[in-house]
Amino acid sequence: MSGERGAEWLEWRVTVPLELEELAAESLLRPPFTGVEVVGGGVVRTFARAELLDDATRAEFDAEARAFGATAVEWRPYEDRDWEAAARATWRTFRVGRLCVGPDGAAPRPDDVPLRLEPGGAYGTGRHPSTRGGLLGVQRFLAAGETVVDAGCGSGILAVAALLLGGREAIGFDIDPNAGASTRDLAAANGVDGRLAFREGGFETVADVCGVDGVAANLYYDLVERHAPDLARLLRPGGWFVVAGIRASLETPVRDAVAAAGLDVTWRWPRGRWVAFGGRKGGG
């Protein structure tokens, strides 16, 4: 569609009673319109190339919409732009500790570690404080040659980061059906796909795993509370853990659950409404 970018389009915005929203959306979807967005509150909008709609045709559409039950109709000029390029232009490399996360593998300092990533279909791009906390925690605890489990891996970013930082092997698991493809793609883009295994599902998928060196878990607080014993079970004595994605207001019960599972907190990273923390399993 690149040939159409920059062309003049018309946006047709129609307001109907809420109960007619779906009908209106369906009614608007006809040539020359290209699709419908249900904006909400009874407002639907669609788009067409301006040269395909003369005044008479627009008046005809308006009359039809009003007969259909529309309470307001409005035509707006719309100049299309290359939204893909615009999104890409704002996706620049950013730093999280030694990691430089971005699309181009840039690593300006000698000890920087580039992590190639573009936003995609699974959560975890490194831009949100929940993921940044996880990335910093991994850098804090990971030693070269260690094995790591990424619980609720999403895009796989924590597991891939661990491998790029010197980890030996990693397992990522997630119930999100998009996570598998995203994790595999991210691992391949960073050349660590031979050392990262993905399992679709929850903690039951790693029931056969134990004695790993580190576990990273960017999970909702209730999942950490419920599965703190599973995090501990996965670790060898003295192994490290990082918990991220916890709302600061919910930190206390999560910390209590982690402590009850025999995990000692030695590191904490608060950022706005979010907090990450980590430490080691006792007995090491």
Next chain:
Amino acid sequence: MAKELKAIIKLQIPAGQATPAPPVGPALGQHGVNIGQFVKEYNDKTRPDQGTIVPVVISVFTDRSFTFTLKTPPAAVLVKKAANLAKGSGIVGSEIVGQVSKAQVREIAEKKMPDLNAASVEAACRMIEGTARSMGVEVV
């Protein structure tokens, strides 16, 4: 992953034919979503349904990642198909342009159940009957 939702976008686009042009481009682009990836995944998943409309609900998260859920075709599309119509009356309640049977209404209701806020198939049937009447299709 602990996710933070930024926006929910509802689109109705032809199956297998999504492009970065409007409405997909502006709807997703304003949130910095990877449009190319959405278009590819939507078209891959809906290609078997080409020729119909497959509505999609896209959840955009604060870190610019996204997920989407495909919905069943709009009730009006299914009613028109059942009544063998090219289009509805266009004038609510003023013109009868076709008929569907109660059995056809039930079939549509059962197909739409996953997406309807209905407690039972009977309640869903009443919603579909309302849709049919709104578009000038009589339920017999």
